[in-house]
Amino acid sequence: MMDMNYHCGFVAIVGRPNVGKSTLMNHLIGQKVSITSKKAQTTRHRVNGIHTEEAAQFIFVDTPGFQTFHRNALNDVLNQSVKDTLSDVDCVLFVLEAKRLTGADREVIALLPKHRPVILVVNKVDKVKDKQELADFIEECRAEFEFADVEVVSAKHGHRLADLLDKVRPHLPESLPLYPDDMITDKSERFLATEIVREKLFRYLGEELPYAMTVEVELWETEGEMYRIHIAVLVDRDSQKGILIGKGGEKLKKISTEARLDMEQMFERKVFLKVWAKVKSGWADDVRFLKEFGLS
Numbered sequence: 001m002m003d004m005n006y007h008c009g010f011v012a013i014v015g016r017p018n019v020g021k022s023t024l025m026n027h028l029i030g031q032k033v034s035i036t037s038k039k040a041q042t043t044r045h046r047v048n049g050i051h052t053e054e055a056a057q058f059i060f061v062d063t064p065g066f067q068t069f070h071r072n073a074l075n076d077v078l079n080q081s082v083k084d085t086l087s088d089v090d091c092v093l094f095v096l097e098a099k100r101l102t103g104a105d106r107e108v109i110a111l112l113p114k115h116r117p118v119i120l121v122v123n124k125v126d127k128v129k130d131k132q133e134l135a136d137f138i139e140e141c142r143a144e145f146e147f148a149d150v151e152v153v154s155a156k157h158g159h160r161l162a163d164l165l166d167k168v169r170p171h172l173p174e175s176l177p178l179y180p181d182d183m184i185t186d187k188s189e190r191f192l193a194t195e196i197v198r199e200k201l202f203r204y205l206g207e208e209l210p211y212a213m214t215v216e217v218e219l220w221e222t223e224g225e226m227y228r229i230h231i232a233v234l235v236d237r238d239s240q241k242g243i244l245i246g247k248g249g250e251k252l253k254k255i256s257t258e259a260r261l262d263m264e265q266m267f268e269r270k271v272f273l274k275v276w277a278k279v280k281s282g283w284a285d286d287v288r289f290l291k292e293f294g295l296s
């Protein structure tokens with residue numbers, strides 16, 4: 001039985017693209033639910049990751065990297081989702097890359113709420129050797145905003161994440177847990193499956209291509225203990241389809257094998273996965289794309 005001293009709250013993870021927000025959330029909850037890559041703007045949807053302890057439940061909200069350079073409809077939607085999240089949580093983790101405070105970071109700082117605790121999380125400290133430089137950097141950041149606290153971490157290496165949880169815990173309001181204690185995300189398995197495929201597209205395709213693609217579940221069946229999943233990757237042109245498939249089908253094979261392995265780990269069962277490339281049919285797919293982001 002839960003006693004009345006239970007604490008539970010929402011913790012937003014915000015920052016410019018590529019600082020390591022999704023990596024941080026995955027390591028905080030001890031399982032991968034949000035996709036990551038070297039490329040900016042990997043995350044496109046808010047994803048909740050849940051970490052439950054005996055006396056507290058943390059609901060982390062991973063957000064898309066706040067985009068400042070390219071103004072377009074998609075970015076406006078992504079940015080709006082960051083702003084909405086900020087107005088709705090109990091605590092904010094503002095993530096920076098160690099020793100990098102850019103104009104894009106400052107634009108996110110300008111959005112940070114004044115009446116809610118914001119913890120500065122300086123990530124990727126594994127890249128910094130000089131302690132004094134790090135201390136100077138933190139001073140520089142503290143001059144920009146009144147942070148409730150600061151923690152220095154390496155999300156990727158799981159370094160100092162328990163310390164970060166210690167700093168967040170006091171900001172969780174008294175409340176019963178909102179999710180069952182074995183639940184790690186609010187997203188459906190279908191959503192997670194398409195995200196896993198999207199992650200592999202980001203990892204194995206060139207710079208621009210993954211942004212032009214959408215991923216869709218075409219079939220999802222349970223056969224005994226196994227899932228049979230068919231996923232279509234929608235591309236704009238035949239030439240893109242060719243790149244995705246690769247020489248002798250090698251690239252698509254690699255993408256689908258890696259995706260399957262991740263799915264088997266995530267869903268804890270065998271997965272039969274088929275991924276194929278499909279050229280978008282034009283108008284109908286534009287509508288589908290806009291719908292996905294709430295633009296129509």
Ligand SMILES: Nc1nc2c(ncn2[C@@H]2O[C@H](COP(=O)(O)OP(=O)(O)OP(=O)(O)O)[C@@H](O)[C@H]2O)c(=O)[nH]1
Nearest residue numbers: 018019020021022023036037041042043065155156
């Ligand atoms: N060296 C190092 N790299 C890291 C660390 N944390 C994350 N990264 C890398 O930084 C890159 C971006 O990580 P993501 O977690 O996708 O970043 P993000 O902030 O979620 O990015 P968007 O979703 O695009 O806004 C990946 O290549 C990660 O492996 C860290 O602690 N150290």
Ligand SMILES: [Mg+2]
Nearest residue numbers: 021022042043
């Ligand atoms: Mg992300």
